[in-house]
Amino acid sequence: MNKGYAVILTGYIGWGLFPLYWALLAHVPALEVLLHRMLWSLPVLLLLVLLSQRRRSQVKNALASWQELRWLAFSSLVICLNWGIYIWAVANQRVVEASMGYFLTPLLNVLAGVIVFNEKLTRLNIVAVLFAAAGVAYYVFATATIPWIGLAVGLSFAGYGLMRKQMKTNAVPGLLVEILLLLPFTLALIAWLHFRGEAMFLNHGLDTDLLLILGGPITVIPLAFFTAGTRM
Numbered sequence: 001m002n003k004g005y006a007v008i009l010t011g012y013i014g015w016g017l018f019p020l021y022w023a024l025l026a027h028v029p030a031l032e033v034l035l036h037r038m039l040w041s042l043p044v045l046l047l048l049v050l051l052s053q054r055r056r057s058q059v060k061n062a063l064a065s066w067q068e069l070r071w072l073a074f075s076s077l078v079i080c081l082n083w084g085i086y087i088w089a090v091a092n093q094r095v096v097e098a099s100m101g102y103f104l105t106p107l108l109n110v111l112a113g114v115i116v117f118n119e120k121l122t123r124l125n126i127v128a129v130l131f132a133a134a135g136v137a138y139y140v141f142a143t144a145t146i147p148w149i150g151l152a153v154g155l156s157f158a159g160y161g162l163m164r165k166q167m168k169t170n171a172v173p174g175l176l177v178e179i180l181l182l183l184p185f186t187l188a189l190i191a192w193l194h195f196r197g198e199a200m201f202l203n204h205g206l207d208t209d210l211l212l213i214l215g216g217p218i219t220v221i222p223l224a225f226f227t228a229g230t231r232m
Contacts, residue, residue, distance in 0.1 A: 005229065007229030014225065021215070022215075025091070027208070033212065035189055035190050055172055058169050062167075062174070069147045072181060079156075085152050086101075086153055089149050101155075107129055171229055188202075
């Protein structure tokens with residue numbers, strides 16, 4: 001197997017294990033999990049950026065460009081929504097429905113490419129779209145329900161990808177800027193939860209604290225593997 005594919009596969013395996021990890025935090029409100037996921041992603045992202053001249057340059061360029069910052073501000077809200085829905089779904093035993101969203105994402109990406117960028121579908125693209133559509137149709141008929149959570153996850157993630165295609169900033173430096181833009185709100189909401197006595201962090205045992213902290217590295221590491229693999 002090509003080394004790059006192996007590294008990319010490692011990233012996908014990490015993403016695939018996400019539900020198992022977030023399920024360990026089912027006793028913590030989804031909002032607090034989301035806030036700490038963003039907060040503790042920051043030091044890992046900073047380290048990855050500081051270790052790479054290319055990433056440092058991209059962060060500087062993004063911060064100096066109003067147009068790039070505007071796109072990153074919008075995309076930060078969309079990825080925040082995506083993460084929040086997924087965490088809530090796992091905590092409420094809706095893993096299959098939420099995972100359907102990521103199954104839908106390639107289909108939605110292809111449709112966005114056709115509609116927004118006037119891209120042409122290859123035969124392989126058409127076959128993939130048909131298989132994805134068949135999978136969704138089977139789920140709807142088998143469960144007699146519309147996977148609203150899956151649609152929300154898929155649409156938000158596809159929308160995030162669509163926005164990122166408008167930007168020059170790559171995944172890791174881009175996510176760092178997105179997290180930095182949201183940091184004041186993140187810290188304010190964490191402080192608000194503690195002020196109201198509703199925060200689980202530092203109030204529900206060391207195991208909960210460690211799980212919340214490690215949610216940051218677990219978020220970033222698969223992304224780092226994926227982006228590294230695409231350059232091999």
